[in-house]
Amino acid sequence: MFNAVKNLNVGLGETTGKLARDPKFKHLSLSDLQWLVLPPLAANQVLTLRGKVKDKDGQENGLSVPLCLALWAKVSEGVDQKFDA
Numbered sequence: 827m828f829n830a831v832k833n834l835n836v837g838l839g840e841t842t843g844k845l846a847r848d849p850k851f852k853h854l855s856l857s858d859l860q861w862l863v864l865p866p867l868a869a870n871q872v873l874t875l876r877g878k879v880k881d882k883d884g885q886e887n888g889l890s891v892p893l894c895l896a897l898w899a900k901v902s903e904g905v906d907q908k909f910d911a
Contacts, residue, residue, distance in 0.1 A: 841874070
């Protein structure tokens, strides 16, 4: 249980940080994060691509930062049919 909560918190922080730097999403409110980010995080329907950080000499320092974010929804057949209607 602790790991699941920890992963959700880390995912929420990284996702919020990435969205805050995107001109299309930086104006979202906390209530927007509740419907946009929390459901995919809780359902493990999120992917964050990370890039390695290099120092001024071009050497990797063991750190990485989120570069790209993908959120998706896997829905039932009934819900999918409603979207197609």
